Amino acid sequence: MGIHAECCDEQCIHKNLVDKVLAEQPDEDALYDLAELFKVFGDSTRVRILIALFEAELCVCDISEALGMTQSAVSHQLQILRTSKLVKSRREGKQVYYSLADDHVVTIMAQGLDHILE
Amino acid sequence: MGIHAECCDEQCIHKNLVDKVLAEQPDEDALYDLAELFKVFGDSTRVRILIALFEAELCVCDISEALGMTQSAVSHQLQILRTSKLVKSRREGKQVYYSLADDHVVTIMAQGLDHILE
DNA sequence: TTTACATATGAGCACTTGTTCATATGTTTG
DNA sequence: CAAACATATGAACAAGTGCTCATATGTAAA
Secondary structure, three states: OOOOOOOOOHHOHHHHHHHHHHHOOHHHHHHHHHHHHHHHHHHHHHHHHHHHHHHEEEEEEHHHHHHOOOOOHHHHHHHHHOOOOOOEEEOOOOEEEEEEOOOOHHHHHHHHHHOOOO | OOOOOOOOOHHHHHHHHHHHHHOOOHHHHHHHHHHHHHHHOOOOHHHHHHHHHHHEEEEEEEEEEHOOOOOOHHHHHHHHHHHHOOOEEEEEEEEEEEEEEEEEHHHHHHHHHHHHHH
């Protein structure tokens, strides 16, 4: 007996649809990576950082100031954003400047805003 | 002294940029809602459910079968997806059928896939 | 080199989250 | 009505996450 011993007898399952879903499903790694990507967008501090970077390239210190958060907290989040390739960084003297890595960030955020503003 | 007592003296802040960021920032509620929305996409079980629903409208039982997960786990996740208005449901006899709520889901997922496949 | 500043990072803790298990609700059939 | 089935939901627990604090690294000025 499988997981569904007490649910969903054979006659009620739409077997052909389930098979189609299983056939079309992206591979396990892609699914995992996709969820990991959205997880990065799923924190209000990181969202605020990304929106701040819509305006301009900013140094860590600027971002801390704009968000009213400690440099450490912001720096930790910036690393996560950088690991996911959502932002890129550039050192200029003592400062490190961050900016958006590509257009996907903007598109994804715009679609998200569209959705919540309905 | 504020939060930044030991960091980022006045001369190093790009005050005009910070002010611009503060002025253009969406209100607190929108930022929070946006992060909440992406948080929903940020779980591989929910991503798998959404991708399954790309193919067809499915009942809870079909989804459990396709994902190889218990009915309870799937049902909990479906409620989260429904609360965020990413899926909608329709009862037909004993079954409840779920489908994608609107096109934003597809667009957001497609952009996400684009990003990770680069 | 020493000092000061900007940023990065590791450890620890409080809080959140996904699953399981047990059970409740809703629907159809006998 | 009772029994069977599909789905929903509350509680509890393990695993993950974001912040703080302390400290390390990197860079420029004295």
